[in-house]
Amino acid sequence: MPSDEELAHLQKLSNEYEPQVTGPLVGERQSSSAITTEYANADPVYRTKTAALPSKYSHYRTCRGDGHCGWRAIAFTYFEALLRVGDKNRFLEEETRLRSLRNLLNTIGFQEHLYEDFADECFDLLRRTGAAIPAVDDSAATELLASFNDVGISMAIITYFKLLTSAWIQTHPDDFQPFLEFGQDIKQYCSTQIEPSICEIDHIGMSALAEVLVKPAGFAMEVLYLDRSPGDQVTEYNFDPLGHDGLPLHNPPTMRLLYRPGHYDILYKIEDVQSPIVSQAPLHVNLAGYTDDFVPMSRGMSDVMTLIPGLYPTGMGGQNWPSVSYDYQPTRVPQPQMAPVSSYAPVPVSAPNQEYTNPVHQNVPLDPPVNMPLNPLMANESARGGPFRPSVYELEPGFHSGQAPLQFQTSIFRNSHYNTAHFLNPDFQPEEWTPDSEYVTTNRSRHKSTSQ
Amino acid sequence: MAAARKRILKEYTECSNDTPPGMKINFDEQNMTEWEILMDGPEQSVYSGGHFKLRLTFPNEYPFKPPVVSFKTKIYHPNVSNDDKGSMCLGMLRPDAWKPPNKVISVLHLVRTLLIEPNVDDAIEASIASEFKDNKKGFEKTAKEWVKQYAK
Numbered sequence: 325m326p327s328d329e330e331l332a333h334l335q336k337l338s339n340e341y342e343p344q345v346t347g348p349l350v351g352e353r354q355s356s357s358a359i360t361t362e363y364a365n366a367d368p369v370y371r372t373k374t375a376a377l378p379s380k381y382s383h384y385r386t387c388r389g390d391g392h393c394g395w396r397a398i399a400f401t402y403f404e405a406l407l408r409v410g411d412k413n414r415f416l417e418e419e420t421r422l423r424s425l426r427n428l429l430n431t432i433g434f435q436e437h438l439y440e441d442f443a444d445e446c447f448d449l450l451r452r453t454g455a456a457i458p459a460v461d462d463s464a465a466t467e468l469l470a471s472f473n474d475v476g477i478s479m480a481i482i483t484y485f486k487l488l489t490s491a492w493i494q495t496h497p498d499d500f501q502p503f504l505e506f507g508q509d510i511k512q513y514c515s516t517q518i519e520p521s522i523c524e525i526d527h528i529g530m531s532a533l534a535e536v537l538v539k540p541a542g543f544a545m546e547v548l549y550l551d552r553s554p555g556d557q558v559t560e561y562n563f564d565p566l567g568h569d570g571l572p573l574h575n576p577p578t579m580r581l582l583y584r585p586g587h588y589d590i591l592y593k594i595e596d597v598q599s600p601i602v603s604q605a606p607l608h609v610n611l612a613g614y615t616d617d618f619v620p621m622s623r624g625m626s627d628v629m630t631l632i633p634g635l636y637p638t639g640m641g642g643q644n645w646p647s648v649s650y651d652y653q654p655t656r657v658p659q660p661q662m663a664p665v666s667s668y669a670p671v672p673v674s675a676p677n678q679e680y681t682n683p684v685h686q687n688v689p690l691d692p693p694v695n696m697p698l699n700p701l702m703a704n705e706s707a708r709g710g711p712f713r714p715s716v717y718e719l720e721p722g723f724h725s726g727q728a729p730l731q732f733q734t735s736i737f738r739n740s741h742y743n744t745a746h747f748l749n750p751d752f753q754p755e756e757w758t759p760d761s762e763y764v765t766t767n768r769s770r771h772k773s774t775s776q
Numbered sequence: 777m778a779a780a781r782k783r784i785l786k787e788y789t790e791c792s793n794d795t796p797p798g799m800k801i802n803f804d805e806q807n808m809t810e811w812e813i814l815m816d817g818p819e820q821s822v823y824s825g826g827h828f829k830l831r832l833t834f835p836n837e838y839p840f841k842p843p844v845v846s847f848k849t850k851i852y853h854p855n856v857s858n859d860d861k862g863s864m865c866l867g868m869l870r871p872d873a874w875k876p877p878n879k880v881i882s883v884l885h886l887v888r889t890l891l892i893e894p895n896v897d898d899a900i901e902a903s904i905a906s907e908f909k910d911n912k913k914g915f916e917k918t919a920k921e922w923v924k925q926y927a928k
Contacts, residue, residue, distance in 0.1 A: 328902040336865075336900070437786060438877040441779055441839075476779050479840040483876045519875045521840045 350400050350472045351386035353592065359384060359582075372556045381548075383592040384582060394525035394581075394588040395482040398533060398545070400472050401579035401590055405543045407453060407464055408577050408596065415454025418541055419447050425488060425536070432491040439487055445480035483521065485537060489529050490514040492536040499535075503528050524586075531563070539565035544578040551585055558582075780838045784808050787880040796884050809834040813884070817927065821892045822919040823851065826927030830887070832880070842874035845887060852915075852922040854894045854905035864890070866898045 356378045363374040387393040387400070406414055422443070429439060449471050456464035471477045493500045497510050504513050518529050525533070530547070538545050545563040553559060567573050580591040741748035745755040788803050788811075795801065798816035811832040817823030829848040835841045847862030857863045867886060868878055899905035908915045 328906070332900060332902045434877060435879075438879065441783055442876065445779070475837065475840075479837070479876075480779065483840065487877065515875070516873070519877070520872060521874050521876050522872050 347386060347388050348473050349388045349390075349396060349475070349478050350469060350590075351388075352469075353383050353385045353597070356381050356384045356591065367552060369552045369554070370550070373550055373558050376557055377550075380593065381580065381582075381591040382594040383597050385590040385592070387587075387589055389587045391522050391524055392479070392482055394530070394583075395485060396472065396478060397581050397588040397590050398525070398530070398538070398579065399478075399481050399485055400468070401545075401581070402537060402541070402543070403449065403453060403468050403472075404465075405577040405579050406450075406541070407457070407468065410457060412454050412457045415450050415457070419450045421540065422446065422450075422488075425491075428491045428495060428536075429487055432494050434487055434491065439484065442480040442484035442487070445477050446484050449477065449481065479521070485533060486518055486523075486529075488536050489533045490518040492532045493518065493528065496532075496535075500528055500532065525588075534563040538563060538579065541565075542573060542576055544573070544576045546578055546580045547583055548581070548591060549583050551583075780834065780836070781808060783839050784834055790879065791881050791884065794881060796881070796888050799884060799888070809838070815888070817923060818888060818892050822916045823853075823891050823923055823927070826851075826923035828927055832883070839876040839878075842869050842871060842878070843880065843883060845869060845883065850922060850926040852904065852919040853891070854896050854899035854901050854908055855890050857900050858904070863900075865900065866890075866895060 359377055360374045363370045366374075385400075387397045406418060426436070426443075430436060449468070452471070453464045453468050456467055472481075493514055494510060501510055504510065513528075517523060517526060534545050542565055544565055547561045547563075549559040549561065551559070564572050565576055578593075578596070580593065580596070582589045582591045737743060738745075740746060743749060744751050744753045746752070785808065788801070788808070791801055792803070798818060800814040802812040802814070804810070804812075811834075813830040813832060815828045815830060817826035817828065827849070828851060831846050831848055833844040833846070835844070845864045847856050847864065850858075850862065852858075855864055855866055864887065868874060869883065869886070894905075894908060896905040896908050904915065907918075
């Protein structure tokens with residue numbers, strides 16, 4: 325039986341013990357087959373589960389197991405998810421939203437002059453990564469990784485998120501009290517299990533962080549539990565965000581974590597890894613015609629503002645306002661150029677099913693059918709000086725009816741799917757070779773299209 | 777490190793505006809991670825009449841790791857190690873209990889409170905702690921002798 329002094333000494337050693345951990349705070353992304361290799365000689369349950377892993381999750385990233393890995397993994401993937409969305413304005417929106425959570429922290433009694441340093445590191449990183457967008461190279465991702473490997477920045481952001489989590493739990497006692505040990509005080513719990521600087525995230529903390537940080541940003545979080553429980557698949561746990569309508573969001577950006585007892589790493593599916601959606605010049609989509617497939621994202625206060633089309637210009641410069649970004653939809657929305665556009669087929673313009681207005685930036689030369697007046701009758705009228713001003717470019721009545729397949733002036737358009745002779749055209753009509761026309765030289769355009 | 781310095785300055789401002797009774801902080805801007813604190817033994821304690829010199833050291837990782845409190849003046853106390861370090865490590869000062877938003881002024885109050893009322897359940901010097909529990913008179917006698925001997 326060791327004496328009290330020996331015990332005290334052991335206790336002291338134990339208090340001062342710091343595991344010797346190596347490796348970067350957040351590692352480089354690597355192929356997830358490394359996990360399988362790591363477990364090749366392990367317990368069969370692990371072997372089966374890890375063997376199935378790489379087929380679903382192509383890549384992973386390690387976090388240093390220094391007792392902060394869970395917090396750090398969530399914080400890092402949160403920034404990365406924002407990066408994947410690839411919209412500068414989202415970074416500003418998130419900063420605005422997080423700043424507004426100040427009240428939450430103050431309510432709980434955290435002192436602003438103490439936590440503002442931590443919060444500022446977070447806002448600072450949001451701004452720096454946001455500024456690197458649109459990234460031609462992956463400078464924003466590099467910046468993010470470097471920042472998270474800086475102990476000061478990394479810890480400040482973790483601390484800030486811990487305080488948010490603690491404040492959230494304390495302001496929503498009904499949601500969390502049932503999960504505490506019987507009779508445990510919620511404030512006591514937060515001060516011993518959430519706030520201390522050496523304190524790994526537990527399930528309660530994770531749920532609260534998901535509520536305060538992840539879901540309102542419109543992100544989903546997926547945790548895969550790799551343990552020795554029976555089964556051949558890793559157990560999955562999901563935190564799904566809800567839209568304003570209370571329904572789950574459609575295909576939100578997802579943060580994926582791999583949990584092995586006591587440790588968290590980051591996982592990726594192949595679609596997460598592919599180069600972020602290339603942000604082209606912003607697509608200015610006509611609001612009026614743009615109704616399909618719109619998924620409302622959680623956008624905090626900006627929602628009301630964005631309902632007013634054209635209230636804000638899109639280039640917000642240095643302003644701190646969450647900006648209207650209806651012209652950009654982070655999820656996979658059919659891009660206007662790619663959508664089957666029916667207007668190139670010779671249908672009457674007044675057809676009721678044509679709700680799609682041509683995006684303005686299409687430099688397709690307007691082809692005859694679109695230029696047709698609403699009906700031939702009016703065309704005749706205009707020729708006689710009716711309600712419409714006569715135009716020198718007006719087509720002769722009956723011009724269209726005689727036209728065989730559409731004529732395209734440039735080879736680019738002839739080879740594109742706007743050409744009805746292209747197999748991707750919804751009104752596909754193969755071009756037929758007419759030997760007779762080969763020798764007709766009077767019809768200039770006909771000659772041109774067949775002789776090339 | 778820049779962030780740590782900023783924070784230390786803030787903490788110093790708060791402490792100097794509201795210094796706990798009987799304490800004086802010597803702050804050196806050139807070396808702001810080490811504070812020298814002169815403290816009078818609280819009147820209601822056995823250490824009354826003594827003048828103690830303490831050092832408060834901020835680690836590089838501050839505020840993510842706790843500051844280290846050490847008594848430069850020898851003191852007979854269950855919570856202060858009886859060696860050349862004179863370290864005091866309990867409660868909020870424990871690395872696993874430290875929270876980054878903790879304030880230095882609370883640390884100073886903790887030190888003062890412990891001199892008035894030692895915490896024998898969390899003692900670093902177990903023999904002094906058991907003497908405090910079983911033979912309070914003897915403890916007080918030794919403590920007062922040490923004050924005379926070292927803390928004048």
